[in-house]
Amino acid sequence: MEAEHPQRKSAEDTVESGKFVLDLTDRSTIITPMNPPLDTLDRILKSASELMYSRSYADVGVAAICEHAGVKKGSFYHFFPSKRDLTLAVLDKSYIDMKENMLDAVFASDIPPLERLLRFAETAYEFNKAVAQDTGQVLGCPFGNLAIELSTQEEAIRLKLERIFKKLNANIRQVLQDAVDAGDLKDINIDATAQAMIAYFEGCTLLAKVHNDVEVLRTLLPQVAQIRIPAQQL
Amino acid sequence: MEAEHPQRKSAEDTVESGKFVLDLTDRSTIITPMNPPLDTLDRILKSASELMYSRSYADVGVAAICEHAGVKKGSFYHFFPSKRDLTLAVLDKSYIDMKENMLDAVFASDIPPLERLLRFAETAYEFNKAVAQDTGQVLGCPFGNLAIELSTQEEAIRLKLERIFKKLNANIRQVLQDAVDAGDLKDINIDATAQAMIAYFEGCTLLAKVHNDVEVLRTLLPQVAQIRIPAQQL
Structure with missing residues (x-):
């Protein structure tokens, strides 16, 4: 089940903590699966990262990211309230990837x-x-x-x-x-x-x-x- | 008199030559004033330069530039077929300004x-x-x-x-x-x-x-x- 309503959860918490919790502060009560489809999240992050890197932040909209990732907009907003929140998560992931794949060795x-x-x-x-x-x-x-x-x-x-x-x-x-x-x-x-x-x-x-x-x-x-x-x- | 129809004149010619000619290659015959309102062009260039510098290319649309410059969209398209052409002209003018006001002295x-x-x-x-x-x-x-x-x-x-x-x-x-x-x-x-x-x-x-x-x-x-x-x- 996917929430159509964007959750006001910070992208940083979502990615850096690596866990998902029920957000009781939201106005509507949304049941978030305890084992969300992580591959969907990964695909969104990977698509956003690739598209923004080859074009720009402004040139890449949520619709294009969803199409590239093969996910529905509802799935996107399940994870991220906005493109800005997504970008914060992309930056966290990109830094971690660069650290693990490059900086630690270099x-x-x-x-x-x-x-x-x-x-x-x-x-x-x-x-x-x-x-x-x-x-x-x-x-x-x-x-x-x-x-x-x-x-x-x-x-x-x-x-x-x-x-x-x-x-x-x-x-x-x-x-x-x-x-x-x-x-x-x-x-x-x-x-x-x-x-x-x-x-x-x-x-x-x-x-x-x-x-x-x-x-x-x-x-x-x-x-x-x-x-x-x-x-x-x- | 301002042409509402965008002329296919290159922005580079417009700015670098500093003169305006009747474009006989256009499909419709447009009479361009021989002494066009240069201050309008200057205002468009100045507004575009300031807005793009403080924000970004993508974040600044033609409508915002026209509003900031106090000109109508028809005037904008009289000078530039597109935001890209405007930007080429902005870059020419910015370089000339930097050269005359800074590089030559430095x-x-x-x-x-x-x-x-x-x-x-x-x-x-x-x-x-x-x-x-x-x-x-x-x-x-x-x-x-x-x-x-x-x-x-x-x-x-x-x-x-x-x-x-x-x-x-x-x-x-x-x-x-x-x-x-x-x-x-x-x-x-x-x-x-x-x-x-x-x-x-x-x-x-x-x-x-x-x-x-x-x-x-x-x-x-x-x-x-x-x-x-x-x-x-x-």
Whole structure:
């Protein structure tokens, strides 16, 4: 049984907790199945993620997501009150996927710290190359894309993206701290240098997208390991 | 007298040539005034530029632009067949404005080459700061914003933006060539270093937008002058 009425349940709770509860605060009493069809939710998230990444947030409506996912609108609104709530869930899932499939391996401490940054650069290039071969277009960074499109319009999405960028910053800070501890770096502002490195990554990805040329990343990204913000600057 | 029927005149011709001619290729014969109301065109361009910059391309429709500009839809379609054509004209005008009001002064050869990059960084910070004080939000780079939002969807706009980024690259290449000639730099790939510097600018602006904190630019941007892509890398 699917509820036609959108539940006022936060998308973040839905995805991050991984469980579903009866929402007694809703005006109408809706019985939510205790074992909901998770594959439906997965299909909605996957379709929304793919469509928004290849096009944009604004260009992809709920109807298009439902059609792509092969689900009815009632199912969609069973999980998400709105496209914005869906997008918050997509961002959570995309970050978790990126962490488990990429960041954890890229930033593993099996090689010297600054070489991890080169591995990050190489992985980002290979990812964008694979996407470009698949779609014919450089699609850029899924997080940077939504950050640019929505930061001035959807504060909840901006805040979610800000938290994701801070987590990425923490990853790179750890690399830099390891490099300082190993004596490979000194006199740098670790937090600002991590920010500068992320900025460089995002900007290279933007240029690759506007030139529709993934080789921009191959040329530019490895230089990320040379960026320093000196400690005394601030 | 205003034509209600959209003329199939390219927006680029309209703006870049600064003149208006009778379009005899149109199916209906439309008498276009030889001295059209330029202030109407200016208001449309200014409104579109402001609204798209503070929100996004998709979020701003022709109706909203006309209302903001105080013009009728008939006037809009007198100048532009579509929002896409308008946007091409907005980009031309925005680039010309940026060049005349900022780039020509920033890259003037009155100070040593690498100091011009610091002047560029300072000017970009001050511009974003003024916008943020005015609107309460960091809006980012008007070119980078549209590049991210539209590159995969509107090829004509991507190509226009690509040309604008190439012009900016030429400005920075000149700075780097001057630095090489002055003996301040050596063994760099000038074109790739210019690309890397633009990437860094755009990425810093993206982070300032997602954190809604213009001080990110003050901290990070001056480091642009230290970026190098070595000649032997490629």
